[in-house]
Each structure stands twice: as C-alpha cells, then as structure tokens.
Amino acid sequence: MIEVKNLNKTFGNNPVIKNISHNFEQGKVNLIIGQSGSGKTVLSKLMVGLIKPDSGEVYFDGREFIGLHFEARKEIRQQIGMLFQGAALFDSLTVEENIMFPLEMFTQMSKSENWTG
Amino acid sequence: MNWLYHLGRYYILIRRTFKKPEKGRVFWQQLVREMDSLGIGSLGIVSIISIFMGAVICIQSAFGFESPWIPLYAVGLSTRDIIILEFSPTVVCLILAGKVGSNIAGEIGTMRVTEQIDALEIMGINSSCYLILPKITAAIILFPFLIIISMFLGLLGGYVVGVAAKAVTSYEYIYGITWDFRPFNVFYAIFKTYIFSFIITSVSAYHGYFTQGGALEVGRSSTKAVVYSSILILLFNVIITQILLS
Numbered sequence A: 001m002i003e004v005k006n007l008n009k010t011f012g013n014n015p016v017i018k019n020i021s022h023n024f025e026q027g028k029v030n031l032i033i034g035q036s037g038s039g040k041t042v043l044s045k046l047m048v049g050l051i052k053p054d055s056g057e058v059y060f061d062g063r064e065f066i067g068l069h070f071e072a073r074k075e076i077r078q079q080i081g082m083l084f085q086g087a088a089l090f091d092s093l094t095v096e097e098n099i100m101f102p103l104e105m106f107t108q109m110s111k112s113e114n115w116t117g
Numbered sequence B: 001m002n003w004l005y006h007l008g009r010y011y012i013l014i015r016r017t018f019k020k021p022e023k024g025r026v027f028w029q030q031l032v033r034e035m036d037s038l039g040i041g042s043l044g045i046v047s048i049i050s051i052f053m054g055a056v057i058c059i060q061s062a063f064g065f066e067s068p069w070i071p072l073y074a075v076g077l078s079t080r081d082i083i084i085l086e087f088s089p090t091v092v093c094l095i096l097a098g099k100v101g102s103n104i105a106g107e108i109g110t111m112r113v114t115e116q117i118d119a120l121e122i123m124g125i126n127s128s129c130y131l132i133l134p135k136i137t138a139a140i141i142l143f144p145f146l147i148i149i150s151m152f153l154g155l156l157g158g159y160v161v162g163v164a165a166k167a168v169t170s171y172e173y174i175y176g177i178t179w180d181f182r183p184f185n186v187f188y189a190i191f192k193t194y195i196f197s198f199i200i201t202s203v204s205a206y207h208g209y210f211t212q213g214g215a216l217e218v219g220r221s222s223t224k225a226v227v228y229s230s231i232l233i234l235l236f237n238v239i240i241t242q243i244l245l246s
Helices: A040-047 A070-077 A095-106 A111-116 B002-017 B024-064 B073-113 B116-122 B127-164 B170-178 B183-209 B215-245
Strands: A002-011 A014-024 A055-060
Touching: A002 A040, A014 A040, A040 A055, B002 B127, B002 B183, B024 B073, B024 B127, B073 B116, B073 B127, B073 B170, B073 B183, B073 B215, B116 B127, B127 B170, B127 B183, B183 B215
Parallel strands: none
Antiparallel strands: A002 A014, A002 A055
C-alpha cells in the first residue's frame, strides 16, 4: 500500500500540491484526473521520490520513503514501474537494448541469454 | 551566495558520482564508448590545432629573436617551452572544454529534459554514477595522451614550417628543443591535464544534469558548461603554476 500524508510542493510562488493525503491500496486501480498543469505528474513524481516535497510523507508498505538513503530507496524503486509522458526511452540505445536494459543492469545474464530467455 | 548553492550541489553530485557502478560490465562498455567519443573523437581537432600552432609559435619566435646576441637554437627552445608548459596542456584543454564540454552538457541535458534520467532513477540506478563516472574516467585516462600527442605534433609543426620557411636550421631547432630539457615540465603539463580533464567533464556534466526546461535550456546549459569550465581552467592554471613552478 502507498500512503501519502499532507504532501505539499511549491514551485517559486506557485503552490502545485497543497496538503494532499490519500491511501493507494494494494490490488486497486487508482486514477488521478485533473486539468493540464494541475499537478498530476508532480504528485506522481513526489510519490516515487523524483521530486522532493516541501513537506509531507510518503509510505510504501509502512516504510517512510522520502527520508530514505539512496540504497534503501533503490530497493523500493525496483518494485516501481513508471511510464513517462514522453516515453523516456534511451535514444542512444536501440529498441532491443532499451527493452533489455533492466535485465542487463540487474541480472547476471549475458546479452544472448537475455534475448532468448 | 548563489555560488555557494552551486558549489554545494556540485559537491553532492560528485559524491554521488564516485560510487561503485551498478554493474562492472556495463561500466566498462560505457567507458570504452566514452573513450572513443571524448578521446579518439577529439584527436583530429587536437592534431590540426597543434601542428598549426606549433608552426606559428616557431615563426613568431624566430621573428622575435632577430638579434645577433640571441643564438638561433633559442627558437627551438622557446617553441618547446611554450608548447609543453602552456599551449598543449592549457590551450588544448580550453579547446577540449568547448568541444567535449558542450557535448557532455548537451547530451546529459537532453536526457534530463526528456526524462531519461528520471527513468534511470525509477529503475533504482544511480544516474549520476551511470552517466557521469564513465565520462570523467575516460577523460582522465585519455586527455593526457592527447596532450602528449599535441606536444609532439606542435614541435613537429614548428620544425617543418620553421625549416621550410628558413626561419631556423634543422640542426639549430633540434638542438634548441633538446637543450636543457627538464622532464619535470612534462610532469607539470600532465598534472595540469589531469585537473583540467576533471574540471571539463564534471562541470559540464553538472550543468547538463541540472538542466530544467526544454531545448532552449539545453543550449544554455551547453554554453554555461563551456564558459564555467574555461574560467575554472584558467583559474586552476594560475594556482597550479604558482604551486609547482614558483
């Protein structure tokens, strides 16, 4: 379960996320809807720690996420999948290399094993 | 106090960069790619500039030493010292700051604005270590070799043009470049190159990594990378020279 508590984020003088709290329960599909510029992407990025909030907390299965050290965060992040607005594919890599990138980084399999496996 | 903010952020980035890479095999692949791109890819421009600058330094030295009191071998001597002490390590590194620095800032900046860096972070990859460490390592390994090649080609350019233009004889030039040769000067040049390599790659990567916005900001980051790298090279040139040669 992902728990968001009193999350706030301001860019300059523009408060984008104002005191948001919510529980995203396991097994449920949650949908965040809003106008363009209302802060949907910012909220998603705050939840996965890509942006640091001004205040508030995020819990993954009861573990506080924001204040975690990089190594501990890494453990949780490896369970997160995120599809970016602009696809965020690595343009220096081929399609095949893009698909195999996580396997290349996190497994001991060779390139040929990755492809056939 | 804006510079303190940047200095702190730069320090944090560098501390995150010098961590153990996620996977050794991937790091070596990246390193070889960067060595080819940053080092081998710069060989052409370094060679051309070194040959022509060596030639010009030789002719200008000959022009300046038109006195019966100054021996002709002084042309070779001054060409050697200018090339080894200043031209190859400093001027060539300033040129590399323009070529390599803008390339690094542009590449990393584009990855930032197209969320490729965010994608790396989401996967649990230390993005600064993955992207920046191979670039810094490649530059530190290869730039000293580029500088040694630049020294050799600069002296060769001076010899060919100096002799062809009859500014100096072959014997006098070779006598001049070998007279009172101090190996410490080469050490000094290589030491400077190590520092400059780190400045070029880390400062450019810093500007690229913290790019915010779109294509326009990527261009601005590239410009900033070149400007700040060049200023820091000039500043550290004075500091290192004062420490090692005074």
